[in-house]
Amino acid sequence: MSTQVTSAAAEFARRQQSPVQRVQHQLHGKPWLSPLFLLLVAFVAFFIATPTFLTANSMGILLQQTAVVAALAVGQTLVILTAGIDLSVGAVMVLSMMVMATLTKDGGMPGLLGLLIGLVLAIVAGFLNGLLVTRINLPPFIVTLGTLSIFTAIALLYSGGESIQAEHLPGLLNALGNDFGIGNFRLTWGIVLVVVMYAVMAFVLSQTAWGRYVYAVGDDAESARLSGVPSKRILLAVYTVAGLIYGLAAWILIGRAGAATPNAAPTANLDSITAVVIGGTSLFGGRGRLIGTLIGALIVQTFDFGLSQMGVNQQWRVLATGLLVILAVAVDQWIRKVKS
Structure with missing residues (x-):
């Protein structure tokens, strides 16, 4: 009887909601819906503005x-789900990339060994971030702001500020830049690795106890701890796994750029945060899905690519990205005010 009363009350409350409140509730449960709508609108707008936008060649370049x-x-995404933020993502990636490339340059070390050392270094960097956050209780913003400078300096010192071109690197490090055709599309193996990463991590977050703990820590770390969740160990694991992911991104970047350079991806930190926020993951933690992050990353690059095809100046494209971030955070704040 009580269940029927509860259901009836919930149905009555739903009927009392205005159309705007219903949208708000839908977005609260599925925060990736609004960025998906924005992505579709962007595709239509850019196709109207420049018909070559939706060609197979253009879509292949956009995905790359x-x-x-x-x-x-x-x-x-993993870090922000725990109500943290990582400003060192680009620095960890570049450091890992330069170590991989420098160790294997002109046959100095087997490609597989150099790749593994670079990945381990990225894992250690992520572990260090997590250690400072969990053991010394420093704010993630301050920790990663500091390690951003440290890792950037180490990468420049280690590499001597010199770039290493693809012809000096083993085939394994360049492998993710190799492309293949699906109809008229040209895709790279780096894109395939990204899809695998999303599939694996989406499964982990949605189907495992560890994933549920990540959401619980982000929603309320103290309540999670009192409920028996090892909050600090989860946080440490999140930063460590994130480090591994940044190392894999370094491998993808070598293939994409056809070189390893310490000045690569200068906007990587901002772009990664923008993709996550636009994708509907809350900066306050505990809410978000990787599918939204993927859509967010596509939105960031779609705006840049589409405006570039239209001949829009770089400064205006940066302005558009900034407006997207503000809009995404504003929508997130509005969604968080949903009444149960």
């Missing part, structure tokens, strides 16, 4: 340009 940001955004 999205790969690195989308990869970094996986790790950034």
